[in-house]
Amino acid sequence: MGKCDKELIIKLLCEFLASFFVQFIGCTLTEETVLGISLPTTGSFPYAMSWGGSVLAATQAFRIVSGAHINPCISIASMILENVGILDGMLYILMQLIGSALGFGLSFGIFYDSKFKNKKFCCTAITLDPWWKAILLEFYMTGAWVFAMCASWHESNEMMLESISLRIGLVVVAATYVGANFTRSCMSPFRSLWPAIAAGEYKHIYVYVAVPPLTAILLAVAWRFLYLQGKSETVKPEGGGD
Numbered sequence: 001m002g003k004c005d006k007e008l009i010i011k012l013l014c015e016f017l018a019s020f021f022v023q024f025i026g027c028t029l030t031e032e033t034v035l036g037i038s039l040p041t042t043g044s045f046p047y048a049m050s051w052g053g054s055v056l057a058a059t060q061a062f063r064i065v066s067g068a069h070i071n072p073c074i075s076i077a078s079m080i081l082e083n084v085g086i087l088d089g090m091l092y093i094l095m096q097l098i099g100s101a102l103g104f105g106l107s108f109g110i111f112y113d114s115k116f117k118n119k120k121f122c123c124t125a126i127t128l129d130p131w132w133k134a135i136l137l138e139f140y141m142t143g144a145w146v147f148a149m150c151a152s153w154h155e156s157n158e159m160m161l162e163s164i165s166l167r168i169g170l171v172v173v174a175a176t177y178v179g180a181n182f183t184r185s186c187m188s189p190f191r192s193l194w195p196a197i198a199a200g201e202y203k204h205i206y207v208y209v210a211v212p213p214l215t216a217i218l219l220a221v222a223w224r225f226l227y228l229q230g231k232s233e234t235v236k237p238e239g240g241g242d
Contacts, residue, residue, distance in 0.1 A: 059165040
């Protein structure tokens, strides 16, 4: 096995672990089976800190190896910006799919108890009226994460790598806080997919599964062809950057 293959395997393992960690911690810390208090009582800030804090920790741990995409939307944006190849990006997404499934499964297996009122463990739900406003909200929240990652990949951030995990984490905290009481802040299709399957609850699932990836495609294309004027993020100015 060549050196490049070993490096790819390590990166894929990191994406698996990062996705597993975020889904497990996020579902575990935000369910009333653990907190003992439901989301409307605790408020949206603890919810935002649970998911955003887990993203911050995973980014800090795995960014230097795999880039800590965690979210398939980030991998889609990275492929469009040519930071990762198409095949590598698809493998990243596969690892995120598996990691998030096992992370949810472990949290569900340990903490779910039917005696609690919450029968839909870790599920996302739309409370906005009319429901289509959730599309705009998920677009905004996912876009914040995607744009934050696009900015972190830009060469202007090469000298500020130490703070990137903190900045990405805080963006996710803020975005999650905005939507916590309206959509429970998905931003990643896998975050909502597995809880929906476990609960058999598919109402508005298309919003959670379709809107974040479409957002990533639209905003990554806009970033590359409007802001970078067609260049990939890996392309430096002629003569190199300072």
